[in-house]
Amino acid sequence: MLDRLKELLGTMGREVWLIAGIAVAAIGIMFLMLHQAPQQTTAQPESAVISDSLAVASSSAPSAAASQSMTMYVDIKGAVKNPGLKKVTGDMRVIDAVQLAGGFAASADQKQVNLAQRLTDQQVVYIPKRGETAPSMATGGAGAGASSEAPQVNLNSADLEQLQQLDGVGEKKAQKIIDYRSAKGQFQSIEDIKNVSGFGDKTFERLKPQLAV
DSSP states (O other): OHHHHHHHHHHHHHHHHHHHHHHHHHHHHHHHHHHHHHHHHHHHHHHHHHHHHHHHHHHHHHHHHHHHHOEEEEEEEESBSSOEEEEEETTOBHHHHHHHTTSBOTTBOGGGSOTTOBOOTTOEEEEOBTTOOOOOBOTTOOSTTBBSSOOOEETTTOOHHHHTTSTTOOHHHHHHHHHHHHHHOSOSSGGGGGGSTTOOHHHHHHHGGGEEO
8 A cells, every 4th residue: 555655656746847847948938038029129120220221322323323424515615725515414524524625725724723613504614814814603603614704805806716715616717707807907896797707697696795896
């Protein structure tokens, strides 16, 4: 009888220890799960912020590239070899406009010009001659070289280079003015330029604010 009782108690003891072990393991697993849950929760917003930043960067890149490749027009005047309207892009600067105009004329005063200025659409770029005061800058301009208007050119006293300061007048047209002046004498009025070959009514109206006698 006593042996049977001892055997029964031994069997129950093993079961109790087994149940206790399972309970301890379950408590440990629950503790680990509760401890790791806040870390996982805080990690999600960080990845979301990174994704949002990448999305903003990728969306702004195409707009910046489009701005730089946009076609614009600037009017370059003064002491350059081929003044006039030039097609440029948003990433170009004054020095690029000068190169499109054939480079500086021999009389150009480069010290008065901000060659690093970025070009804008419809901008007037004026390159002054040595000894000439650069025109006042246009409102909102980014430095020397951008002016609201070019100085007037006297048709009776201007030399070949000075005549090329007129909008759209290159060396050939400037020479025609000098040839006319040599053959016919001085211009009596600015309207007389219409008597020169290549200077019609439309050209005169465009040049009128720049002419003097």
